[in-house]
Amino acid sequence: MQTSLAKSVTFNGVGLHSGAPVRMRLHPADADHGIVFRRIDVIGMQNRVHATWDRVTPSKLCTLIENEDGVTVSTIEHITAALAGCGVHNALIEIDGPEVPIMDGSSAPFVAGIRRSGIRFLRAPLRAIRILKPVEFKDGVATARLEPADGFEIDFAIDFTDAAIGQQSKRLEMANGAFVRELMECRTFCRQADVDHMQAHGLALGGTYENAIVFDGDKVLSPGGLRRPDEAVRHKMLDALGDLSLAGAPILGRYVGNRAGHAMTNRLLRALFAQPDAFEYVTLDADQERLLPGAGVCRPVALAG
Template sequence: MAADGFQHGAFQHTLRTPAVFAGVGVHTGAYTRASVHPAPVDAGIVFVRTDVTGRDNRIPVTGKAVCKTQLGTVISNADGVTVSTIEHLMAALVMLGIDNAVVELDGPEMPIMDGSAEPFVRIIDRAGRRPQAAARRFIEIRETVEVRDGDKRAALKPAHRFEVAFEIRFPTQVIGRQVIDMAMDEFTFRREIADCRTFGFVHEVEALRALGLARGGSLENAVVIEGDGVINPEGLRRPDEFVRHKALDAIGDLYVLGAPILGRFEGVLAGHGLNNQLVRALLARPDAWRLRTFAEEIAEAV
């Protein structure tokens, strides 16, 4: 059996107790209260808009529920109810081994917190984890699936563990070309990825706000680049924080598949849009993957 820490053995997990938090949405600027609750076996991750009445306010997370990917991942249900910017919480949930949870919020966008997944890791740690009496399912990649858009590329390939490789290139000295390639488990995620923040450029801010985006963005929740430098007074948390955050986003974007992955993700200049194209390409190729559990292997070992 693969022994990556994030898998927490062969059984499903949920939260032990609810966890409550609040903050502004990076794009809407709206202040939102949210809470993550325990959920039963096989429930998956479900978002609930408590501010919506008169129509279905539940949005189960699936690959096909993703309806928009401009600067974040947005999911919707058949009644058109949406929740945006879910990727940082989703990354924390999958890498800390949470299979089932209900996320309630009273607004259209998840709080951005500090722009990384670290606050969500702390929230999950505070709530605790509870094992459940059902086998955890993994998506085992059996054949390579790849999507391209010009020089951008994203792929899932067979591997015996979850691996993440990413490459970015930006024409500013503070970023340039950055590459990471890691075997990804809970320990590595906590130590190397979780605290890496989203980033943007000063010259893009006005254009984004004209589109109704980045209204809640600030130096408190994003790394902001001007020219060849970072204007945040505290600077960077890591020299390659930018590519590590892109990897964080990809981990969260992949968890819309509903199960952790046994395979290798490779992204080159990819973003939320290409990540979701890859998710949909995988779903369209049932020959390229299978759902797998390890409960029987553990029983045989005992």
């Protein structure tokens, strides 16, 4: 069955790149609504932006979506990952600015709020996208691929020259709350040189050592160090889940990323939907629903309707 939130939940923070205060409120929504942002600060034009793959516009540093009137919402990947990881398929997200609050740089604060809300099952079947044959997008040595699998899996590898990051890889079957156990608290990361460059160009103005892991060669500059020894690759997996959720339905398949990022994952989805014989929509039964990332994560309430 499709789900939504049981009640509204609010988050207050700052935008990672703008540094501006932002208030974001998640509301329950009906079946087949999907995940939709509404910019309540925008007047006189269409202020709703659907969180779907075809609304993504190029951005090097985050996932940014845009509607027909040019209204945008950026840095959406951590909240979309939290919704997917908690099994929430429909929500209206009101936000009073152009950027989702960064919180602590992970999805954990969003997951905590969603779990406090609980989820409501809706009287509508849940469809998923089953991958039928491999689809791949390459950019130099970087690759992103979707291939057939019974459930949903993420297999990711990264390779950085900074000794504190280096080569990391991890593979997870995402059923049985794996997102909450393994990925949700893993924070976004960057190198000190990147921070200096971004801030010199008016970006990362809301970034601190508390809402991102900052590496400098063999050093971790953020207080308290790492939450996991391989926190960097785990955060890449978190981002991948958030970006793949823009497919508009859960995916039954394996995502394999090697040095991939937001733009590559979106290009992969575009390649997938350009090949109708590479996937099919299937209506899930209860056993199949248990293979998805959010199964059993949130407290359920009575059926809606």
